[in-house]
Structures are given as structure tokens and as C-alpha cells.
Amino acid sequence: MQKEKTIHILKVMMTCTLTVLAAFVLWHIYSYYTYTPQTRDGKIKADIVALSSDVSGQVEAVFVQDNQQVQKGDVLFSIDTDRLENTVAQNEAALSNARATLVATNWAEKRYKKLKHTIATEHESENRITEADPATAN
Numbered sequence: 718m719q720k721e722k723t724i725h726i727l728k729v730m731m732t733c734t735l736t737v738l739a740a741f742v743l744w745h746i747y748s749y750y751t752y753t754p755q756t757r758d759g760k761i762k763a764d765i766v767a768l769s770s771d772v773s774g775q776v777e778a779v780f781v782q783d784n785q786q787v788q789k790g791d792v793l794f795s796i797d798t799d800r801l802e803n804t805v806a807q808n809e810a811a812l813s814n815a816r817a818t819l820v821a822t823n824w825a826e827k828r829y830k831k832l833k834h835t836i837a838t839e840h841e842s843e844n845r846i847t848e849a850d851p852a853t854a855n
Contacts, residue, residue, distance in 0.1 A: 768793065774800045 774796040781793050 770794075770796055772796065772801055772804070774798075 777795045777797045779794045781787060781791070787793065
């Protein structure tokens with residue numbers, strides 16, 4: 718009788734232990750698949766993510782707090798626009814310069830094509846004509 722009681726208690730304890738273990742495994746699987754986004758190609762899990770912008774500059778304002786959850790499309794920070802505007806102005810000036818160079822080399826190319834068999838030397842004509850290719854590329 719004592720042996721049967723002991724076996725019964727061991728069965729109950731084993732059943733309770735397996736139930737707790739199964740609940741723990743299910744909880745772990747649930748939290749893994751809920752809090753770790755997945756795709757066919759990979760998995761992402763990060764507490765801290767390094768950020769960068771398409772343009773460089775000083776950060777003017779930060780719109781998020783530590784440990785704040787963010788969604789796609791949320792504005793996180795803004796960059797000082799003065800440096801960006803200066804960079805745009807410099808690039809526009811470089812573009813204008815490249816366009817002026819292109820116009821000048823195209824004009825010289827047409828002029829030397831007309832003069833190819835007259836006054837201009839063949840070497841000088843070929844140099845002027847081939848200068849148009851880099852100007853066009855720029």
C-alpha cells in the first residue's frame with residue numbers, strides 16, 4: 718500500500734514537472750516569435766541600433782527618448798540645414814561650371830571640325846575634339 722502511494726505521488730510530481738516545463742517552453746517560443754521579427758532571409762533582434770542619415774551634418778534636435786519604441790516613418794532627429802544648404806549651393810556652382818565647360822568645348826569642337834583641313838594642325842584639331850568627351854561626362 719505504501720509503495721502504491723509513493724508511485725502515485727511520483728506520477729503526480731512528474732506530471733506537474735512536465736506541465737511546468739511545457740508551459741515554460743511554450744512561453745519561450747511565444748516570446749521568441751513575437752518579439753523577434755523574421756523574414757525568409759533573416760531575423761532581426763536589437764536593443765540598440767546605430768542610425769545614420771543620407772547627408773552628414775550636426776544634429777539639431779532629437780525627437781525620441783531613451784527606451785522609446787519607434788515605428789517605421791517616425792522622425793527621430795533633425796539635422797542642421799545651414800551646412801546642407803551650403804553643400805547644395807557648392808554642388809550647384811560645380812554643376813554650372815561643368816555646363817559652361819561643356820558649352821565651351823562643344824563650341825571648340827565644332828570650330829575645329831570646320832578647320833580640320835585648313836588652318837589648324839591635325840594634332841590640335843584632334844585635341845580640341847577629344848576634350849568634349851570628358852566635358853560631356855562631367
